Amino acid sequence: MAAPAVIELDNLCKTYGDHWAVDHLSLSIQKGEIFGLLGPNGAGKTTTILMMLGLTEPTSGMVRVCGIDPVRNPIDVKRKVGYLPDDVGFYHHMTGLENLLYTAALNGIPRAEAEKRAWELLEKVNLTDAAHKKAGKYSRGMRQRLGLADVLMKRPEVIILDEPTLGIDPEGVRELLRLIRDLSRHEGITVLLSSHQLHHVQQICDRVGLFVGGRLLAEGNMERLAQQLFLQDAYVIHVVASPLDASLRSKIEAIPGVNKVVQTENGLDVYCQTDVSADISKTIIQSGASLFHLSRRNFGLDEIYHRYFEGRDVREGQ
Amino acid sequence: MKASKEGRWANDVFSYVKRWSERLKAGALDEKKRTRGANSAFSAIVKKELADYLTSWRMIILIALILLTCFGSLYTAMTTIRDALDSSEEAKEIAKGAYLFLKLFTVSDGTLPSFLTFVSFLGPLLGISLGFDAINSERNRGTLSRLMAQPIPRDYVINGKFVAALLLNAVLFLSLGLLVTALGILVLGIPPTFEEFARIVCFLLLCLVYIAFWLNLGILFSVVFRQAATSALSSMAVWLFFNLFYSMIVEVFAKSFLQSDAITSVEQAVGRQELVLGLMRLSPSYLFNESTTALLSPDVRTLGIVTVEQTAGAVAAPLPFSQSLLLIWPQATALIAATLVCFAIAYLLFMRQEIRASG
Numbered sequence: 212m213a214a215p216a217v218i219e220l221d222n223l224c225k226t227y228g229d230h231w232a233v234d235h236l237s238l239s240i241q242k243g244e245i246f247g248l249l250g251p252n253g254a255g256k257t258t259t260i261l262m263m264l265g266l267t268e269p270t271s272g273m274v275r276v277c278g279i280d281p282v283r284n285p286i287d288v289k290r291k292v293g294y295l296p297d298d299v300g301f302y303h304h305m306t307g308l309e310n311l312l313y314t315a316a317l318n319g320i321p322r323a324e325a326e327k328r329a330w331e332l333l334e335k336v337n338l339t340d341a342a343h344k345k346a347g348k349y350s351r352g353m354r355q356r357l358g359l360a361d362v363l364m365k366r367p368e369v370i371i372l373d374e375p376t377l378g379i380d381p382e383g384v385r386e387l388l389r390l391i392r393d394l395s396r397h398e399g400i401t402v403l404l405s406s407h408q409l410h411h412v413q414q415i416c417d418r419v420g421l422f423v424g425g426r427l428l429a430e431g432n433m434e435r436l437a438q439q440l441f442l443q444d445a446y447v448i449h450v451v452a453s454p455l456d457a458s459l460r461s462k463i464e465a466i467p468g469v470n471k472v473v474q475t476e477n478g479l480d481v482y483c484q485t486d487v488s489a490d491i492s493k494t495i496i497q498s499g500a501s502l503f504h505l506s507r508r509n510f511g512l513d514e515i516y517h518r519y520f521e522g523r524d525v526r527e528g529q
Numbered sequence: 530m531k532a533s534k535e536g537r538w539a540n541d542v543f544s545y546v547k548r549w550s551e552r553l554k555a556g557a558l559d560e561k562k563r564t565r566g567a568n569s570a571f572s573a574i575v576k577k578e579l580a581d582y583l584t585s586w587r588m589i590i591l592i593a594l595i596l597l598t599c600f601g602s603l604y605t606a607m608t609t610i611r612d613a614l615d616s617s618e619e620a621k622e623i624a625k626g627a628y629l630f631l632k633l634f635t636v637s638d639g640t641l642p643s644f645l646t647f648v649s650f651l652g653p654l655l656g657i658s659l660g661f662d663a664i665n666s667e668r669n670r671g672t673l674s675r676l677m678a679q680p681i682p683r684d685y686v687i688n689g690k691f692v693a694a695l696l697l698n699a700v701l702f703l704s705l706g707l708l709v710t711a712l713g714i715l716v717l718g719i720p721p722t723f724e725e726f727a728r729i730v731c732f733l734l735l736c737l738v739y740i741a742f743w744l745n746l747g748i749l750f751s752v753v754f755r756q757a758a759t760s761a762l763s764s765m766a767v768w769l770f771f772n773l774f775y776s777m778i779v780e781v782f783a784k785s786f787l788q789s790d791a792i793t794s795v796e797q798a799v800g801r802q803e804l805v806l807g808l809m810r811l812s813p814s815y816l817f818n819e820s821t822t823a824l825l826s827p828d829v830r831t832l833g834i835v836t837v838e839q840t841a842g843a844v845a846a847p848l849p850f851s852q853s854l855l856l857i858w859p860q861a862t863a864l865i866a867a868t869l870v871c872f873a874i875a876y877l878l879f880m881r882q883e884i885r886a887s888g
Binding site: 264267287290292296298303304313314319358 | 569570573574577581584585670671672674675676677678679680681682883884
């Protein structure tokens with residue numbers, strides 16, 4: 212907790228007309244963390260990122276990146292923050308290396324140093340062979356990796372990646388995510404990445420914020436996210452026992468903390484507020500049935516996501 | 530006593546000056562440190578844009594076209610002038626006093642238009658083709674948001690593009706003008722007088738301003754329109770409108786307006802004529818034509834309406850350079866103002882535009 216927050220948002224709002232793109236967003240990201248901003252398209256992720264970089268002015272609220280206010284000093288922020296836009300583009304007629312050197316020149320890095328660093332980074336992102344190839348001939352995955360190298364040219368303290376895994380094949384995604392994790396672990400770079408692809412985020416993020424309709428619905432690691440989102444049915448316990456008759460089922464339903472019991476193909480799904488695995492097994496044993504399988508189902512992000520959106524209509528109805 | 534007092538005075542002044550110069554130096558160093566990074570970034574943008582222009586096929590073709598037509602027109606002008614010169618020995622003497630050198634730019638034998646006509650025709654085309662995709666191509670390629678994420682002020686992008694294009698134009702037209710001058714000396718054997726040279730330089734500068742106007746219009750459209758094709762076509766439409774249709778429209782209007790039966794006095798006729806002229810002058814190409822004509826043909830004594838009474842007593846001699854300059858002063862000012870206004874609008878729109886990765 213002692214570590215200072217690198218990115219801090221406080222009651223950040225952005226409106227376009229009467230549409231709230233970002234609605235009172237408060238968030239703080241610690242140094243060295245990988246934070247995943249998760250949300251469907253149009254949730255306001257990109258707008259939030261642009262506000263962090265000072266490319267869009269917030270309607271109200273406060274942003275601090277590395278202790279600097281991007282509204283007042285966007286250039287100072289951009290010196291420390293690398294940003295990879297979702298559809299990153301390069302100058303087609305220039306080679307990958309030339310594109311990197313141009314970025315270096317814009318950052319005021321001397322030529323010799325820039326060349327050294329460019330080669331280092333090209334090696335890191337595995338593009339040494341394509342260094343002299345025109346960027347227009349790069350594949351999407353290569354472009355994304357070149358984008359990562361481009362972002363790292365200025366030795367940033369923070370990198371912000373907008374949908375970095377969009378449109379890349381699975382192998383490319385794995386490679387990219389490994390690179391991002393390495394950067395965070397070995398060089399202490401704070402990473403903020405936005406995505407709507409849950410399992411990608413799940414693989415590498417320390418913390419995740421679920422962002423829908425301009426509001427942060429929940430944040431934390433996977434478990435906390437589940438608890439925050441599904442206060443009632445935080446746990447699902449899968450039970451296989453025999454014989455599984457109605458009396459046993461009603462007994463399980465009677466256990467305090469259990470919300471609902473659903474019959475599945477080969478057993479029961481018990482939705483409960485707290486972890487009541489022990490009580491369930493005890494009940495089953497005491498009733499004379501034999502217990503074959505009892506497991507707590509872990510919430511993957513996918514599950515969280517899916518369940519959240521499944522229940523959205525109901526919630527909005529309330 | 531007195532000497533020592535003076536010495537002390539001098540000492541005081543000296544130390545004061547020294548202190549100040551040190552402070553100034555320190556301040557300058559500080560300032561230098563801060564702006565050095567920024568300056569190098571700006572020059573990097575300009576360099577890159579220049580390299581882009583120079584290596585793009587679009588520019589190579591246009592520049593080749595301009596060179597070809599200019600030298601073609603130059604050739605016809607030269608043969609015309611040489612024929613006139615060779616006809617008699619006195620012609621040479623007369624030529625010296627008659628600003629023959631400037632005729633290189635304005636004379637043609639009818640087969641090819643003159644240098645001036647070509648420049649006023651192709652210059653805008655060059656300006657538009659340099660500017661029409663300045664911003665929207667960056668946006669469409671997705672490089673704008675990457676550029677904006679670098680620690681540079683946002684206006685560097687648009688300023689850098691403008692400066693690079695202007696630099697290219699300046700180099701192209703100054704060298705073209707000087708080449709024509711040099712060829713003229715070589716072929717005709719008559720060196721230009723200083724006044725002629727000054728007129729040529731002013732003419733080239735005016736060309737530069739005129740092209741800068743179309744360049745800025747192109748940049749403005751490239752900020753407004755997301756598609757490069759839309760912006761190119763709109764710029765061309767504006768160019769065609771001012772080059773061809775505007776004068777036609779004004780003439781149609783003038784026809785009924787000037788021949789009206791309602792005109793009863795000379796003052797009224799003059800007033801109406803002036804109104805028509807004023808309308809004409811809203812077009813930048815008309816302004817450019819007026820001012821270049823006055824610059825390159827010293828015989829042009831006025832650009833407005835002159836009554837017979839006013840010309841009575843005037844000596845029919847060419848105007849000196851300073852008077853020609855004075856004559857085109859309003860036109861030149863208007864052209865520069867139009868250029869600046871275009872750039873200012875483009876600049877403001879660009880600064881206020883949302884930088885989105887796509888769309």
